[in-house]
Structures are given as structure tokens and as C-alpha cells.
Amino acid sequence: RTVYVNGEYLPETEAKVSIFDRGFLMADAVYEVTSVLGGKLIDFEGHAVRLKRSLDELEMAEPCTKEELLEIHRKLVELNGIDEGLVYLQVSRGSDGDRDFVFPSEDTKPTLVLFTQNKPGLADSPAAKKGAKIISIEDIRWGRRDIKTVQLLYPSMGKMMAKKAGADDAWMIEDGHVTEGTSNNAYFVKDGVIVTRPLSNDILHGITRKAVLRLAEEAQLKVEERLFTIEEAKAADEAFTTSASAFVMPVVEIDGVALGDGTPGPIAKRLREIYLEESMKEAI
Ligand code: PLP
Known part of the structure; x- marks a missing residue:
């Protein structure tokens, strides 16, 4: 290289x-x-x-x-x-x-x-077809997660906790509410409404988050930016994460509870398709 x-x-x-x-x-x-x-x-x-x-x-x-x-x-x-x-x-x-x-x-x-x-096959990823299994862990990071620093030890430990538990990734919880994933923003979908935490110093302002929320609204999907609990996410119809390296990644299981029928949900799949299509059009 x-x-x-x-x-x-x-x-x-x-x-x-x-x-x-x-x-x-x-x-x-x-x-x-x-x-x-x-x-x-x-x-x-x-x-x-x-x-x-x-x-x-x-x-x-x-x-x-x-x-x-x-x-x-x-x-x-x-x-x-x-x-x-x-x-x-x-x-x-x-x-x-x-x-x-x-x-x-x-x-x-x-x-x-x-x-x-x-990363050949990044867009047509087998992991995205399967969907990710998530565990929840406490969020013990510092208070300026909006700054993208290389302090990645805790997120890295979180990924290892997930791996040891037979899962793919971890969502972090602070004061009873989900902040974000170890390296992605977190969403669930219930009754057609996409829910994600609002921007603040508590989470990274994802570049993919911004694009996906805009595309969701253009596609007439309802978006609510509000705090949410892991229990709400577990009871959801579907869930997903966004990041520049995995785009829109369907989530199929949280803390051992399958979401919907345990396969990637229709809204996550559709948003992944729309995101890939639109972002490739504007790629430079
Ligand atoms: N949240 C955290 C903690 C991250 O590390 C990342 C990406 O690295 C994201 C969210 C997603 O941000 P982006 O969509 O800009 O990649």
C-alpha cells in the first residue's frame, strides 16, 4: 500500500x-x-x-x-x-x-x-443481507462524542463484548437511553416511523445519518428525532445503523430478541438501496 x-x-x-x-x-x-x-x-x-x-x-x-x-x-x-x-x-x-x-x-x-x-464487495455486502445482531452495553465514554477523536478504546472493547456474546456490535446506553452504536448511529422503526436520537454532544453527528434522514423524508417516511430506550428498540418492527463504512446496516436482533421475523426489515433495506444509489450519483 x-x-x-x-x-x-x-x-x-x-x-x-x-x-x-x-x-x-x-x-x-x-x-x-x-x-x-x-x-x-x-x-x-x-x-x-x-x-x-x-x-x-x-x-x-x-x-x-x-x-x-x-x-x-x-x-x-x-x-x-x-x-x-x-x-x-x-x-x-x-x-x-x-x-x-x-x-x-x-x-x-x-x-x-x-x-x-x-474492501471489494462493500456495497453488495453479505453482512447487510444477513443483518446485525446487537447487544446493549453501558456508555462510559467522555462527554464530547460529537468530536471525532481517536479515543476508540471503549468502542473497541464494546465490539469485543459483542463478539464474545456471539453478536456483531453493541449499542450504548446512558441514563436509560440509547446513545449510538460503537461506530455508527442507531435507529428503530415502529409503525412506519423511524426513530433516532437527536444531535447533541452525546453522539457523533454522522455524515451518513444526515444523508439518510434527508432521503427518508424525501421518500415520505416519517422521522422522529427523540430519546429512546433499548426496550422500545427491542419491541420495534425493525432497526438499523448508519455509518460511512457500512452505509445502512439492518439490525435483526437486540440482546437476544429477534426483531420482526428476524431478517432485515423493508425500510432498512429500502434506505440502504436509496442511500447507495443517491450517494453514488453525487460521488466525486
Ligand atoms: N457514531 C460513532 C461513534 C462513530 O464512530 C461513527 C462512525 O465512525 C458514526 C456514529 C457514524 O458516522 P458517519 O456516518 O459519519 O460515518
Whole structure:
């Protein structure tokens, strides 16, 4: 694989970042994952806007312009021959060559790293045809989940808890209400109404969430943004998650309870189709 590090395109074995980098020592870094379908980027604009917001919230400098970012994405897709897959981007605060809780001086250069992941069959995924089994776990993450930081240890542990329980993923619960999945936004459908948690600092403002809610409304589907419990989701007709890397993923089981007939629901399937079709039309 050819990867990008601070202005250079290199074989992955030659790419280097300082051991003092604050991304490495303190998870002082933000990231984005953009999917590639047909060799084109899905919703690059949405990811670029959210990246800028994450950087602003953490008073981190922009590593380069949006146009330069787009060019790096495109060049990596081309160099690595990606037809279906992902582009991972990470910006960290860099380092001034030591470990210190205090941020380094303003002129410290941020570290910009990008790499691709080849995922043939991403759109026509067998996992989406089967649907995901979910367990619920407590949400013990920090209070600024709207900032897309690389603090992914708890979500990673949540995925492992799911795996050990024979499930695919976990939804997290705080104060009795579902926040989101370990790496996706969470929804259920009851009597034709799609329910999902409203945006706040408690969840990531999913780029796919925004697109899917717009497409749902265009398709005359009812959407309610409100808090919901795991019991409501378990009693639902169907459920699903959204993310840039899995698009719309039907959920067929929550905490061992099958939803509907235990297969992907019609609204989740339809939204997946609409989302893939529309986002590919606008891919760049
Ligand atoms: N929520 C969390 C915690 C995530 O990590 C992600 C994606 O990584 C999402 C939601 C979905 O966001 P997006 O649709 O922008 O990928």
C-alpha cells in the first residue's frame, strides 16, 4: 500500500511518525473515514466540513486546505487502485519532541496521515443481507462524542463484548437511553416511523445519518428525532445503523430478541438501496 504522511506518498513500511506525537501518547487526534464506491469518494464534502469542526473544537490547526485534502484522497485511491473501500484520515496535534500535558506552541505542525483500505464487495455486502445482531452495553465514554477523536478504546472493547456474546456490535446506553452504536448511529422503526436520537454532544453527528434522514423524508417516511430506550428498540418492527463504512446496516436482533421475523426489515433495506444509489450519483 502507498500511504500519505505529512506531504509525502510512501510505501506503508517507510512511513514514520514521531513516538512523541500527541496522537500516539494522548489520543490528541481526530479522524475521518470516507468510503469509496466505483473509485469515487462518497460525501467528501460532509467529511471535510466535520473534520474542520472537530479541529476547531480542539483548537487544532488545519493541516492543509480542503482542496489539498481532496487531492490527497483521490491520489491515494488511484495509486492503490481502490474501486470499493475506505480512505482513513487522521490529524494529530503533532509534537514538539517531548511529553507534556500542555499543548505544544501554536507553530507546531499537525501530523496528517491518510491510508486506504481495499474492501471489494462493500456495497453488495453479505453482512447487510444477513443483518446485525446487537447487544446493549453501558456508555462510559467522555462527554464530547460529537468530536471525532481517536479515543476508540471503549468502542473497541464494546465490539469485543459483542463478539464474545456471539453478536456483531453493541449499542450504548446512558441514563436509560440509547446513545449510538460503537461506530455508527442507531435507529428503530415502529409503525412506519423511524426513530433516532437527536444531535447533541452525546453522539457523533454522522455524515451518513444526515444523508439518510434527508432521503427518508424525501421518500415520505416519517422521522422522529427523540430519546429512546433499548426496550422500545427491542419491541420495534425493525432497526438499523448508519455509518460511512457500512452505509445502512439492518439490525435483526437486540440482546437476544429477534426483531420482526428476524431478517432485515423493508425500510432498512429500502434506505440502504436509496442511500447507495443517491450517494453514488453525487460521488466525486
Ligand atoms: N457514531 C460513532 C461513534 C462513530 O464512530 C461513527 C462512525 O465512525 C458514526 C456514529 C457514524 O458516522 P458517519 O456516518 O459519519 O460515518
